Amino acid sequence: MSAAAVTRLAAPLVLPCDPECSVLRDGVLDIDADGRIAWCGPRASAPPAPAAVCELPGMLLPGLVNAHCHTPMTVLRGMGGDLPLLRWLREVMWPAEGRMTGPDVRAGMLLGCVELLRAGVTTSVEMYFYTDALVEAVLAAGSRAILTPGIIAVPGWDRLGSWRDMMNDVSARIDAHGLRHGPGQRIELGYGPHSAYTLPAEALPEVAEAARERGALLHLHLAETLEEDAGQRAEYGSVTRMLDRLGVLGARVLAAHGVHLDADDIGLLARHRVAVAHCPGSNAKLAAGVAPVPALRAARVPLALGTDGPASSDDLDLWSTARLAGRFARLSSGDAAALTAAELLLLATRDGAAAIGRDDIGALEPGRWADVAHLRTDDPAFLHLGEGADGALISNLVWAGGGRLVSDVWVAGDQVLSNGEPTRVDRAQVQADARAVATRLRPA
Template identity: 55%
Template sequence: MAQRFFVPVVLPADPDCSVLRDAVVDVGPDGRITYCGAASAAPSITENVACSVLPGILTPGLVNTHAHSPMTILRGIGGDLPSMARRQNVIWPTEARMRARDARAGMLLGCIEMLRYGVTTSAEMYAHAEELVEAALEAGSRVLVAPAYINRPGIDWYSEIKAIGKWIDADGLRFGPGDRIELCYGPHSAYTLPTQALHVTAEESAGRGALVHIHLAETVDEDLAQRWEHGSTIQLLQKTGLLKGRLLAAHAVHLSDNDIRLLAESGTGVAHCPGSNAKLAAGMAPLHALRSASIPVGLGTDGPVSSDDLDLWEEARLAMMFSRLSMSDPLALTAKDAFLMATAGGAAALGRTDIGALRPGNWADMTHIDVDGPYFAAGLDVADEQLLANLMWAAGSRAVKDVWVAGEPVVVNGETVRVDRIAAQRALADATTRIR
């Protein structure tokens, strides 16, 4: 059934970051937006439209551009170790003991956590991809799944790449209710794969128009051999053809001016993960330079082992703070900028035009913000800049009340409605006991 929402304030996440007052959002029976604008200009409706009056603010669902959400099962381990030692000595050995159902349990709880935070889309890189898809569909999330592959004993990267292609050929690049699932390629990084694997990935993904999701220049010491041989990891990706297709670069911390130029010319999207970068002391990404080069930049939480939560509002706050510190400029990244990075900017980084903004034709992925709290004590009748500041600096995930994906309610009054959160937490606890 078609739906109409009457809302005091709508933030559609258009390029101007408009603040619409006394607004209406219409959703068709297919789960796509048909109108977003002033109530006074809204089209007339028929009797077959369900009308709802929402107090507060309606925004697009947030877009998490880089996550390993099944790692909720590993949350808290190795947090005080250096990045490479943490991976090699703690994370990878523990992951080797995980079974498919463990990854599913981790992904389901990760989806629940993100939905309750108003994050409706996440770009996931992990193994056991079929189980990730099952969990996302159960929770009602929208997910871009990149089955991860790496050059390690027992893992045949060539077969992994070919399997992704067969899956896309069988089910399509996007599938599921409301096109909730998009399949991608997930080469872990240049330093964990031979150059030939990057060549094959470029060829296979380009032929299918698929996104390639890869870690890029995260730490200063991870890709020394690649930099020595090719000048930089980005130059290596250019040589292998990966810059010619759809590419999502996670982290992108240690970049030269030439690297940034190559990324800009190729249209590569960047997933900026300030929380993970800070916790792991990986460095401070050149966010100002990336944005100045018109590179599409979204926000990412990384995995729950790297940043411990899946709260994209927190990443937005960290992005603002770190950008201001690095530039010694309190206007380096504003609340408006951060809001757009968490929504439309994230969609652009993923190469998606059907999510991240409330506009006709887009999926009705929406987040309802409750303003009955101390962070909105001044109410909604304030200047637009103050309203955005209160949302991004003070309220964040604490104020999320209701969430829809493709027009379907997935969170009501702060709780998931498609899955039992308590049961999911218990299932994860059991899985955690088995693998540690």
């Protein structure tokens, strides 16, 4: 269904994900011909109804934002699943990725895009290689992505060129196409320097300067495990302090994980408005630790949620990530009110979008892209749907509901998921293609 045909979506419940996390009853959402939101609010105060009105049961809310992912790794899911991070990377992941081709990456990315959409996730921040393959997959599925092609300097990756070649390729793409392009501006480009421990120190400020010049997102791994950056910590005290001294922090910086941070590190992140993509599922599975989310929030560090890659998390359901984030925050702080259901919902939508520097997604507000998820409420998760039970309804949604309730999804006003199935690709074929790649890559 095109953006021009879908002009109004109406539902008994609409969660616009405004700062108050309001619940609208008998709400409508108007979408203009460009795929942006023209109006959102109660039907009683809506503009005159357009010719095309889509009446839906259940609820509408913004598409979720997955702020850190390596989605093509769907084809590596299940490999090395019981190893700590560095052994997992060096012994299993990097050798397997060394055998991947552009078509392999496209197959894995396309399967992941379908999986994300089926969970109501419309935007993901990706760090991976073979940029053309990533773009093709995102546009084929109709989803939205911030692509930060990987920049790395470790044995085996030189087949793709030096770290400077990787950086220059990103710069050339942005200079040629702009930061955002494609239908509904579905593609944004940024820079993905992998980490301080996989790049020479001189690379980091050079990549940061290229990103600053173009207003692009700089996306890197930070303080995920204790053992990964021992050399950098010995010299600088911490990787955060290293990045500060090298002039990397500032502008649009997104740090994935942020597990092992002390008070000084958190102060630096707050001062430079560096956002942290919290990935509790991956961190727990790899025994990396628990990020200090209560301290980050107290310091007003911008925070978002990420699944990490499907080879380490192992799914792309941001709802389960949100629940785990809430449980870890409460467990680590001893505060049963740490990260409420409403706060978790906003982390996955409005606040997550803000953390990555996007004010055009993440909420159902005029001017933003019409990235919308429609969820069923005819589920045992929902016991509180009536007037006066807004808090309980959001609690039911976040703590007991989730991705299984997603029925339909629109991105830039285009319906890309209908009744749980993608509208643009054949899911069975997508799964078969990815399965063939996975079979070939799996070690004997």
